[in-house]
Amino acid sequence: MTPAIRPLIAGNWKMHGTSASLGELKAIAEGFAGAAGQGADGLVCVPATLLSRAVEAVRGTPLAIGAQDCHAAESGAHTGDIAAGMIADCGATHVIVGHSERRTDHGESDAEVAAKAAAAWRAGLVAMICLGETRAEREAGETLAVLSRQLAGSVPEGATAANTVIAYEPVWAIGTGLTPTVEDVEEAHAHLRTELETRFGAEGGRMRLLYGGSVKPANAHELLSVANVDGALVGGASLKAVDFLGIASAVRSS
Numbered sequence: 001m002t003p004a005i006r007p008l009i010a011g012n013w014k015m016h017g018t019s020a021s022l023g024e025l026k027a028i029a030e031g032f033a034g035a036a037g038q039g040a041d042g043l044v045c046v047p048a049t050l051l052s053r054a055v056e057a058v059r060g061t062p063l064a065i066g067a068q069d070c071h072a073a074e075s076g077a078h079t080g081d082i083a084a085g086m087i088a089d090c091g092a093t094h095v096i097v098g099h100s101e102r103r104t105d106h107g108e109s110d111a112e113v114a115a116k117a118a119a120a121w122r123a124g125l126v127a128m129i130c131l132g133e134t135r136a137e138r139e140a141g142e143t144l145a146v147l148s149r150q151l152a153g154s155v156p157e158g159a160t161a162a163n164t165v166i167a168y169e170p171v172w173a174i175g176t177g178l179t180p181t182v183e184d185v186e187e188a189h190a191h192l193r194t195e196l197e198t199r200f201g202a203e204g205g206r207m208r209l210l211y212g213g214s215v216k217p218a219n220a221h222e223l224l225s226v227a228n229v230d231g232a233l234v235g236g237a238s239l240k241a242v243d244f245l246g247i248a249s250a251v252r253s254s
């Protein structure tokens with residue numbers, strides 16, 4: 001972790017969750033109101049269909065609620081899309097932009113991701129900007145170059161520690177049970193930290209840098225102990241309170 005940065009344990013429910021999942025969300029919120037919240041902030045990014053009810057379900061607890069994507073425009077003829085202002089109107093505080101599943105499924109470019117992040121800021125939301133290399137890029141030795149390119153293209157000018165979280169998610173580690181070695185995570189995060197400080201000065205030094213990709217209770221301590229890892233972005237293991245709170249609890253021993 002980075003001294004003086006309070007870690008963030010963030011969940012990404014992806015396309016999972018209905019009203020029947022609100023009980024699990026409440027259990028997560030209660031955990032963060034207790035022991036899990038002593039060492040870290042908590043956030044769950046739910047499907048858009050659950051945003052309002054999720055905000056209601058966790059009211060009065062420290063758990064924040066976020067969305068998983070937003071459109072770059074404030075309004076308009078964009079059937080099926082959701083504007084950042086609509087997310088804020090639901091009471092959510094964060095939005096993921098540039099997740100690799102959006103980049104792959106919807107062909108989102110770095111420039112589009114940057115426009116979405118700027119839209120999130122205009123609505124008063126924190127943008128959680130995701131980046132990470134594919135397996136082919138790692139095997140070709142291009143990981144750091146890819147991260148530099150994505151950071152330069154996806155993170156707009158004006159990023160601060162208050163309005164932006166960066167999540168490093170190696171594409172090949174998402175949902176596979178595979179994780180990079182501690183050395184590889186350390187190298188990627190150190191590289192991202194240097195790039196952030198070069199661009200944003202002291203703000204870049206304070207920005208949260210999360211690791212994501214097959215984080216679970218069993219490997220959370222090891223991953224969260226790495227320098228410049230300021231929390232985790234958790235997919236599958238965020239769906240069950242026992243797993244997600246187990247990851248959050250690992251912060252205190254890391």
Ligand SMILES: O=C(CO)COP(=O)(O)O
Nearest residue numbers: 012174175213214235236
């Ligand atoms: O994509 C992720 C979070 O955004 C990671 O997903 P998993 O934790 O399921 O690998």
